[in-house]
Amino acid sequence: MSLVPSDRTFFHPPRNKHAEERDSLPSAPDVITTPCDPWPRPYYLKDGFRRVQPYHYTYNTYCKQRWRGKEVLEIFSKEFRDRPKEYYKEAIETGMVTLNGKRIPSIHSIVQNGDVISHTMHRHEPPVTGQPIGIVHEDNDFIVINKPSGIPVHPAGRYNYNSIIEILRAERGFMFNPLPCHRLDRLTSGIMFIGKHGAAAERMSEEIRGREVKKEYVARVRGEFPDGEVVCDQPILSISPILGLNRARANGKEARTVFRRLAYYPPKEKREKFDASKDVDATEDADGKGPPAPETPDDTLPNPDTTNIDLDKTPWKAYSGYSIVHCLPLTGRTHQIRVHLQFLGHPISNDPIYSNQRVFGPDLGAFDDSGDQDETIIQRLSKMGKTEEADAIAYHEEMRDDYERRKAEKLSGEVCEICDTELYSDPGVHELGIYLHALRYAKDDGNWSYETGLPKWAMPPPGCDGPMTIPKGAREKMEKKAHEVEAAVSETKRAHGIIDSDEETEQTHQRVVLEQEKRRTEKEKKKAEKKAARIIKKRARKETERLAFFERQKAGEKMGERVDRTVNGIGGKMEGGIKRGSEKLIVEEDADRVLEKKQKEKRIDGPGYVDEVLQGMGELMREDMGK
Secondary structure, three states, X not given: OOOOOOOOOOOOOOOOOOHHHHHHOOOOOOOOOOOOOOOOOOEEEEOOEEEEOOEEEEEEEEOOHHHOOOEHHHHHHHHOOOOOHHHHHHHHHOOOEEEOOEEOOOOOOEOOOOOXXXXXXXXXXXXXXXXXXXXXXXXXXXXXXXXXXXXXXXXEOOEOOXXXXXXXXXXXXXXXOOEEOOOOOOOOEEEEEEEOOHHHHHHHHHXXXXXXXXXXXXXXXXXXXXXXXXXXXXXXXXXXXXXXXXXXXXXXXOOOEEEEEEEEEOOXXXXXOOOOOOOOOOOOOOOOOOOOOOOOHHHHOOOOOHHHOOOOOOHHXXXXXXEEEEEEEOOOOOXXXXXXXXXXXXXXXXXXXXXXXXXXXXXXXXXXXXXXXXXXXXXXXXXXXXXXXXXXXXXXXXHOOHHHHHOOOOEEEEEOOOOOOXXXXXXXXXXXXXXXXXXXXXXXXXXXXXXXXXOHHHOOOOOOOOOOOOOOOHHXXXXXHHHHHHHHHHHHHHHOOOOOHHHHHHHHHXXXXXXXXXXXXXXXXXHHHHHHHHHHHHHHHHHHHHHHHHHHHHHHHHHHHHHHHHHHHHHHHHHHHOOOOOOOOOHHHHHHHHHHHHHXXXXXXXXXXXXXXXXXXXXXXXXXXXO
């Protein structure tokens, strides 16, 4: 679907058959604003970015565990960094922030477990790349896409409509519900599976979680990466979930990655200054093709003569040129490839977190697993994107130029005319993504395999020769090394009696499956028992009704016989002692008359019924005899 510039008119989703029911529902409390859901989505293209017109939106979230027992203002000021503390204070006091749908009496109110926090605001989404989402494969179950870098998969944080699933919905219709089968970092590009229905998405997710799918990535890193297969098995620990920071730590989760250098490109010797007229493009075309890799500071800076330089004092000067590295993750930890490359001393060239000299110092955190500087690193990283740019390629002041100083997302000094929110500048092209691409996903049994071409930043720069695809035999060598590593790890764990995390995960999965099957069996058993009980009860009721009918029929026959005997006896007496002339007494008619009278009075039941009939007949006889 092509995009065209849009005006500021808001549209709304089409009404369906439930629209009248929604209109009849009671209105929301005054302190709550129903989230806006404009359709078509308010996208427009400008300066190569996909942009979204600002709109009102209500965030609703349950209290997280780390929020329990804390003041509401403290939660907002520490957890949400895109607005100043003064804004959240005013929002609480004016009712834009509510607790369980009610106005919060004080900024010092305590949030408890189970509370729902709502925040209505004028939402400004950051722009993302204007590149279309590439389609690698599509069938009735899946869409295999080539995700552009810089676009989050799910709505999260500052992004909502500028996300993969919302863009796909905008392209394919309001009722289309794309279901991501796995996650891919916002800054990462490449292969991703989108399910068209729940069963397909769950099946693919199970295969990926069960380690039945092989993943391959390609990265562009600082300096000359070692030749041959390199294995990093450092455990990874989440240091700051809020900032998304992970580090190599002994007490983290086990993680293993196999790396192999595809190419090394040294810097140009005669170039002394980066030409700012040439834009650095960290993204790739949707089909993985494009012009040769642009010249960036890491390949245009002069190659340092390390013979006369003290690398202990200026270690960043040892980084010259860049390498293209083939990556095979054997586990699936968050930021695994990025953290392992940083630990090995060759971070991804434009990684805004792990390749940031301002945050990690001159050595960029190489071979650091101590955790001694974690608090300092968190404080430094928290400042990025506030008053200073999120410097993705800064190593030292002498290695930065006007282009990176000017082209970066930071507070612009302007404010929104509607909500007085401080606005950010557009991100620099080097901030739209990092040099990390999901190259290939393949089933272990060879049933399927999907692959993209190398991104343009992995292509040889002008004047250099290098691989345009994965060299023949390189993949087989990495897979062989991976098998050796996994076999050695399994043998070591067996020797020490350690349950492998993968085996533990599989055992847990099997337990869950068995428990689910057991619950399903018990549920079906209870359902069958209830059904059998209903059938037995129904049959018993019918049998009771049948027996009651026979009893009533038998009682009716006995009553008829008694009435007949009584009538016959009375008739005999009357015939012998009374002569009426022309009048005829028909006892049967009198009996019928009495019976009809009793039926009208609804007194045909009860033990005295026959006696009443006989008494009535006697009264008629006495009346007739009197005549």
